[in-house]
Amino acid sequence: MSDVLQQLGDILEQRRHGDPESSYVAKLHHKGLNKILEKVGEEATETIIAAKDAQHSGDHSDVIYETADLWFHSLVALSHLGESPQAVLDELARRFGMSGLEEKASRQKS
Numbered sequence: 001m002s003d004v005l006q007q008l009g010d011i012l013e014q015r016r017h018g019d020p021e022s023s024y025v026a027k028l029h030h031k032g033l034n035k036i037l038e039k040v041g042e043e044a045t046e047t048i049i050a051a052k053d054a055q056h057s058g059d060h061s062d063v064i065y066e067t068a069d070l071w072f073h074s075l076v077a078l079s080h081l082g083e084s085p086q087a088v089l090d091e092l093a094r095r096f097g098m099s100g101l102e103e104k105a106s107r108q109k110s
């Protein structure tokens with residue numbers, strides 16, 4: 001599963017210096033962090049709406065699609081800041097084996 005994130009992270013890194021005329025990701029980088037964060041916000045809202053619809057309809061295709069858009073734009077934001085998907089995977093891995101309460105305590109210490 002994380003191979004996909006690794007490959008996508010590599011593509012996003014290449015696009016930081018890509019041609020905004022031929023690449024959607026390069027265009028986002030060119031427009032800057034505020035535009036990227038606007039897209040993250042839009043996709044988060046669309047994901048919420050799709051999840052509520054899925055609960056009623058039982059059809060999960062839209063919420064999966066919108067969640068992919070949200071993950072994608074979040075990764076573009078991280079890439080814009082010079083971070084990779086691996087940094088998020090490492091953070092999630094750090095939390096394995098911790099209870100929610102232990103994780104909360106580790107936040108308060110850091």
Ligand SMILES: N=c1c2ncn([C@@H]3O[C@H](COP(=O)(O)OP(=O)(O)OP(=O)(O)O)[C@@H](O)[C@H]3O)c2ncn1[C@@H]1O[C@H](COP(=O)(O)O)[C@@H](O)[C@H]1O
Nearest residue numbers: 008011012015018022023024025026027039042068069072
């Ligand atoms: N995974 C994605 C991906 N998911 C979503 N999107 C784009 O994200 C946008 C979603 O935003 P919207 O639904 O609001 O559509 P929009 O109206 O086109 O967006 P705006 O013009 O309003 O910004 C669409 O344009 C989608 O095509 C993606 N664009 C690219 N990728 C990956 O990024 C790689 C590099 O893409 P390029 O930079 O275009 O080569 C691709 O090979 C893919 O692997």
